[in-house]
Amino acid sequence: MQKRNLIAISFFVIFYIGFGIYLTLNQExxxxxxxxxxxxxxxxxxxxEKVNQNGTRMYVSGTVKPxxxxxxxxxxxxxxxxxxxxxxLKAGYDFxxxxxxxxxxxxxxxxxxxxxxxxxxxxxxxxxxxxxxxxVVGESLGTGVASYHTSIAPPEKILLISPFTNLTDxxxxxxxxxxxxxxxxxxxxxxKNLSNYRGQVTIIHGGKDNLSPLELSQELYDSIQTEKEFIxxxxxxxxxxxxxxxxxVGLNDFLLP
Numbered sequence: 482m483q484k485r486n487l488i489a490i491s492f493f494v495i496f497y498i499g500f501g502i503y504l505t506l507n508q509e510x511x512x513x514x515x516x517x518x519x520x521x522x523x524x525x526x527x528x529x530e531k532v533n534q535n536g537t538r539m540y541v542s543g544t545v546k547p548x549x550x551x552x553x554x555x556x557x558x559x560x561x562x563x564x565x566x567x568x569x570l571k572a573g574y575d576f577x578x579x580x581x582x583x584x585x586x587x588x589x590x591x592x593x594x595x596x597x598x599x600x601x602x603x604x605x606x607x608x609x610x611x612x613x614x615x616x617v618v619g620e621s622l623g624t625g626v627a628s629y630h631t632s633i634a635p636p637e638k639i640l641l642i643s644p645f646t647n648l649t650d651x652x653x654x655x656x657x658x659x660x661x662x663x664x665x666x667x668x669x670x671x672x673k674n675l676s677n678y679r680g681q682v683t684i685i686h687g688g689k690d691n692l693s694p695l696e697l698s699q700e701l702y703d704s705i706q707t708e709k710e711f712i713x714x715x716x717x718x719x720x721x722x723x724x725x726x727x728x729x730v731g732l733n734d735f736l737l738p
Contacts, residue, residue, distance in 0.1 A: 512622065512648070513583060513591035514556045520585035523560035526578070537602035538585070542566065543575040547614035547637075549736075550577045550603060550630065554621030554643075558585045564723070565618070572736035574616065579603055581626075593668030596626055604634045616736070618642070621693055621719070625669025632674040638681035640735050643693040643719055646672050646701050651693070672704045682709045683735045685728055687717030710735075 521531055526540040540559060549569045553562050559580040569576040581599055583591030607615060615636040619627025624644035631639050645651050647670040675682065682705050686698040695713075702711045712731040714722060722728045 509592045512555055513581070513596075515581070515584035515587075515591060516557045516561075518558040518560045518585050520558075520560070520580055520587070523558075523585075525560050525563035526566070529566075532606065534602040534606045536582070536589070537599040537606075538580040538587070539603065539606070540566070540578040540580075541576070542570065544607075544610040544612050546573060546575045547616065548577060548607070548612050549574045549616045549618055550579065550607075550627075550636075552579055552600075552617070552619040552623035552626035552630070554623050560585065568729075568732060569736070572733065573738075574736065577603065577606070579626075597629060597668070600626060600630045600633070604630065607634070616640070619644070622669075625671055625674075628671040628674035629669060631678050631680075635678055635680060638683070638735070639675075639678070640683045640685070640732070641671070641698075641701075642685050643687065643690055643698070643722065644671055644684060644701055645693050645697040646670075646704075650697050650700075671701050675701075675705055678705075679707045682707060683712065683731070684710070685712045685714065685722065685731045687719060687722045687725075687728075688713055688715040689717060690719040690722075692719040 520538050523540075529540045529542050532539050532541045551562060551565050553559055559578045562578055566576050566578055579599060580587070581591065582589040582595035589595060615634075616638050617627045617630055617636040618640040619625070620642040624641040625648065627639060627641065630636070648668060684698060684702050686693070686695055688695060699711070702709060712727065714725045714727045717725045717728060
């Protein structure tokens with residue numbers, strides 16, 4: 482019996498270490514989940530300009546009005562986010578819907594560094610077109626991207642949809658049985674990136690979100706030292722947030738001048 486127990490424990494330890502190594506080496510592949518939607522042939526944005534700024538692609542409606550920059554979540558593609566664009570237009574904004582490296586049939590690998598480069602290219606595009614009235618919106622993983630943008634070029638206001646504190650905390654919630662602080666490349670730290678921001682911050686989060694923990698969103702909110710609002714959509718999960726009218730009301734109220 483003792484020998485069998487030792488064998489069982491050995492298998493467990495080998496699996497534990499092996500799986501931990503797998504998670505560490507493949508963390509960016511786990512985080513970024515692009516869909517093979519072709520950027521140029523996206524019908525949802527057939528009426529917009531398709532811009533390539535130093536390798537970063539984006540759907541742009543214009544740069545004359547105040548501009549909303551949207552950084553989408555980790556799954557799918559920018560092509561899936563037309564409903565945001567329509568809401569921005571109705572509220573009187575132009576929009577930039579950003580696509581990440583490695584998404585929408587881009588052969589470039591996904592990753593934190595390349596996504597940060599996308600942000601720099603978006604900021605450069607805004608500067609080249611002398612856009613001074615900028616609002617930034619991020620959803621899920623895109624809240625990390627949006628906060629990174631804010632830390633470099635602070636917008637007028639920022640909306641975070643289903644945000645988190647940082648990627649280490651997200652990993653700890655999912656893989657609590659590993660020392661995630663030692664294994665995870667914490668590239669997007671929303672608490673740190675928003676620590677010096679003094680514009681308006683609005684957070685919308687679902688009360689039944691089982692992917693981006695509500696507790697982390699509340700912790701982020703508590704850390705923000707500026708004008709802020711937290712909109713809790715009690716019955717919403719992560720992927721059905723905008724099936725609930727409270728979320729749309731919150732989005733439209735945020736967009737008001």
